[in-house]
Amino acid sequence: MMFEPKRIHPVGMILNLIKAIKSYIASFIVLFFVGGNIDFNIYFFLGIVAIFAFMLLSSFLEWLKFKYWIEDGEFRIEHGVFVKKKRYIPIERIQSINIRAGIIQQIFGLVNVQIETASGGIEAEAILTAIKKEDVHTIEQAISIYKNGASLSQDDEEKEIELPTYKISKKELLIAASTSSGVGVILSAIAAFISQFDEIIPYEKIYEQFDFLANASFTIYAILIFIAFVITWILSVIGVLLKYAYFTVTKDEKEIRISKGIFEKQQVSIPISRIQAIRIVQNPLRELLGYSTIYIESAGGSASDQGLSTILFPVVNRKDVQILLAQYLPSFANEQTVYPLPKKSLQRYLFRKLLPAVVICIPLIIVYLQWGLLSIVLLPIGYYWGYLAFKNAGWVINDNRLQLSFRVISKTTVLIQRNKIQSMKSKISYFQRRNGLQTISVTIKSGVLGKSFVVKDLDERDADLIVDWYSYS
Known part of the structure; x- marks a missing residue:
């Protein structure tokens, strides 16, 4: 099957311009606030206009020269203004097509498409910043036809409609938002943002306005801290609600599709064959309420797509974890009670x-x-x-699957198939040797860098048993 070369939607020019402006905005801010002796005369502003005109022209030319099509079993891209570049991606190497739609794309009914391969990388193998949804369907259909050797029939489309589908309920979404650990992230982000403007913010005047607090009681300080915490918690709740609204999981024979979001809609496709492990996490608050978050660790992906871990179910009642795993990933179901540490x-x-x-x-x-x-x-x-x-750490082997449990802050259970383990290490320190203990570290191929899971201070015989189980494979 073959496409005629196509351009992305003209909205791509706007997105290219925004990207170019973002790359210069930091320099402009530094120049404006730190410029000092710079003479902001008409020539300066003419220079700004010239730079903007150059960015506008380059964005247009970049859009004009960007073309994509499918031919001879390859997804092909040509781009470049001054230097013409070509990228040919064999269709059999394409692992997933991830779809996003920011505010600009949604206004025009477009999507951003990221084509991922098994090799992974810092960025997706190919990015189409603005194309129509029907073009995405055409691309997916062409790839499916090439891989399956036959066209999609009406029966296939009907089967696709009847696929097992999970949709997050309003109750689960509210629990996910109210029990997330996003408060710390927001506080860190605010602190990092403020630290960038130390020379600009008039701290002395601000301190003068709140000078009365110098002699305030401990109760006043406690109330202010509580109010600040509540505000950041509310911001965190709003962020999670927007991020995981309409969270949907769909599974067919070969892949799992996850879609979510309001302002930035995302759809991620994960081939089941690339799933390396399942991670079940309970932060202290969700553990208290009896809820868990389930993550997929998959090979491939890109750093820009945060492909190291993907949330499969944002929040699930603990008793429903195995039911959902049995339906969507049966090879990882039947979690067992682990053998405790000595x-x-x-x-x-x-x-x-x-x-x-x-x-x-x-x-x-x-x-x-x-x-x-x-x-x-x-x-x-x-x-x-x-x-x-200590209480939450442990292990158990179930045929060809290893289950590890441990706690840093959150309680974590990892389920790994033996043939997905990239390496296993057994470590022993001087003090561990005196007590007959060992530490086990298991590494899988997840995302770009891989990921390791560690259980410390296992009984020496248990550690040897786990190593022997893996070595036997």
């Missing part, structure tokens, strides 16, 4: 979690005396954290 591992887990608390408490008590004594509350928290990490 009791002699407990003291090592407690020590690792208590040490940071002690390191924080001592200088605070020395410097701040009475107020520093409040930091002692970190000790029982560290002790309980260490106990939970």
Whole structure:
């Protein structure tokens, strides 16, 4: 099957211009605020106009020269203004076609298409920034025809409509939003943003406006901190609601398709053959409420697409996890109770979690005396954290599948098929050797860099058993 060479939609020119402006905007901001002795006369502004005109012209030429088509079993792209570039991607190497639609694309009824291959990379193998939805369907159909050796019949289309489909409920979406760990991300983002404008923000005047707080009571400070936390929590909830609204999972014989979002709609296709592991995560709040998040670890993908991990189900009642896995990924279903760590591992887990608390408490008590004594509350928290990490760690082997459990902050269970394990390492320190303990590290091919899962302080015989199970393969 063959396409005549096509251009992306003219909206692509706007997107190219926005991309070009973004690449220069940081320089303009620095020049404007740090310029100092620069004479902002008419020649300066004429220079700005000339740069903008150049970006406009290059965006138009880039759109004009960009063409794509399918021919002789290859997805072909030609682009380049001054240097003509060609990229030919064999169709059999195409693993997935991911679809996004930002605000601009949605206004014009267009989508952004990212074509991924098994090799992965920093960016997708090919990106079509603005094409019509029917063109996406034509591309997918052409690839399917080439791979399957036959055209799609009406029966096939009917089967596609009847595929197993999961849609997030309003209750689950609200739980996912209210129990997400996005508060820390938002606080970090705000701090990082403010830090970029230290020279601009008039801190002294701001401090003068709130000088009355210098003599405020502890209660006032506590109320202000609580209000700030509530505001960031609300922002986090809104962000998650927008990101995971209309979250849908569809499965056919060869791949799983995940779509989500309001302002930026996304659709990701993950070939089932490329799935390396399943990760079931419970952050402390969701664990308390009995909910989990299920991730797919898949090979391929790109760093720009954050292909290291993909959320399969944002929030699922703990009792429904196995039901959903049995329906969508039956080879990973039937999670079992893990073999726990030996009791002699407990003291090592407690020590690792208590040490940071002690390191924080001592200088605070020395410097701040009475107020520093409040930091002692970190000790029982560290002790309980260490106990939970010990209690939740373990392993179990079920035929050709390894199940590992561990806790950093969130409780995590990983399900890995033996033939998907890239490497397995057994580590032993001096103190572990004295207690007959070992650490197991399992690496899979996930995204661009791969991913490792570690369970510390296993019984030496259990660690040897796991290594022997993998070596036997």
